[in-house]
Amino acid sequence: MLSAARPVITIDGPSGSGKGTIASRLAQRLGFTLLDSGALYRVLGLAALRAGLKPEEDQEAIAALAADLPIHFGRAVTDAPWKDDSVWLGAEEVSLAIRTDEASAWASLVAAIPAVRASLLQRQRDFLGDAGLVADGRDMGTTVFPEAPLKVFLTASVEARAERRHKQLIAKGIDAILSALLRELQERDARDTQRSASPLRAAEDAITIDSTDMSIEQVMAQIEELIAIKIGKH
Numbered sequence: 001m002l003s004a005a006r007p008v009i010t011i012d013g014p015s016g017s018g019k020g021t022i023a024s025r026l027a028q029r030l031g032f033t034l035l036d037s038g039a040l041y042r043v044l045g046l047a048a049l050r051a052g053l054k055p056e057e058d059q060e061a062i063a064a065l066a067a068d069l070p071i072h073f074g075r076a077v078t079d080a081p082w083k084d085d086s087v088w089l090g091a092e093e094v095s096l097a098i099r100t101d102e103a104s105a106w107a108s109l110v111a112a113i114p115a116v117r118a119s120l121l122q123r124q125r126d127f128l129g130d131a132g133l134v135a136d137g138r139d140m141g142t143t144v145f146p147e148a149p150l151k152v153f154l155t156a157s158v159e160a161r162a163e164r165r166h167k168q169l170i171a172k173g174i175d176a177i178l179s180a181l182l183r184e185l186q187e188r189d190a191r192d193t194q195r196s197a198s199p200l201r202a203a204e205d206a207i208t209i210d211s212t213d214m215s216i217e218q219v220m221a222q223i224e225e226l227i228a229i230k231i232g233k234h
């Protein structure tokens with residue numbers, strides 16, 4: 001159950017809007033648990049891929065896999081909600097494996113299966129710990145935590161998102177082509193907004209922040225103002 005003592009802050013938005021970074025920093029600052037819901041879909045996509053299951057043909061089997069999937073976040077194991085962002089599938093650390101282009105594409109394909117979303121719903125709600133929760137995803141404010149007192153829809157132009165991703169990859173020494181990144185983001189946006197099950201959209205009571213011309217610090221400052229208004233001191 002949601003309560004004023006255990007507030008939920010939802011941060012939804014398209015890929016590359018910066019919501020992962022913002023959600024993680026907020027959780028750290030507030031001492032809240034962090035739910036990276038995209039990582040759940042990514043781990044499932046990876047597991048389905050490895051099991052040879054096809055999103056178009058094997059929807060029931062993938063939903064069954066979702067129900068029993070042994071996903072863990074390192075922070076849950078270390079008892080430090082924000083210090084360790086590692087992601088585990090059983091005993092295997094899959095933090096890097098879930099970020100490949102192939103795993104990203106499969107994540108958004110398995111995420112479009114209604115039975116998969118239903119199967120992961122309670123699991124996501126169970127992340128609400130004793131202090132509070134910052135939930136990062138596409139449908140946190142619309143479907144998973146519709147009663148959250150603060151809902152943010154974080155967006156940015158697709159060009160700005162592609163440029164940010166390009167800079168990140170180049171900084172890591174990974175070759176990347178801006179036009180290809182732009183096309184990939186446009187494809188993912190289209191899949192995420194046009195699917196019938198929990199499409200990406202802002203909740204009616206969400207506050208939209210367009211970060212196209214904003215730094216991470218500016219976005220954080222704006223959200224902290226909203227927390228003071230909507231939730232009170234933390």
Ligand code: C5P
Pocket residue numbers: 015037038039041042104107108109111112136137138139140188192
């Ligand atoms: O946020 P991230 O890019 O890690 O999410 C990976 C994919 O998982 C997205 O492209 C989206 O299709 C799916 N997703 C979703 N609902 C969420 C979070 C992620 O459908 N709440």
